Amino acid sequence: MDVEMCRRCGRPVHWSGRGRRARWCSQAWRRAAYEERRAAASGAIAVRVVQRETAREPSPAECVARVLASPRACREVLNGLTTLAATGQLDTGAHTATLTALGRLVHTLTADDTW
16 A cells, blocks of 8 residues: 655545545545635636655765765764774774775875875
């Protein structure tokens, strides 16, 4: 069974999978929408069209690109990792790949004689 949201109040609208999908959670909201459309057609009221925007969660690659583009964000990530390590919260099991990448970064920085 699919669930959508009522176009009037935002409550869930259940659809059994048969017939046309319901747009409203109750007969009262369905009737109110009909009355608005009828009044708008006769010029009694104006109808405002609202375009709904859906938020998309950025991918990890997009997040990385944004962090790398900002020196402040890079610093915040490094400070956060330092805090986790200092408080013993940097779990070696869950963060094994993180610790490996950190080791590569440290090795690269120490091999460069400009540091």
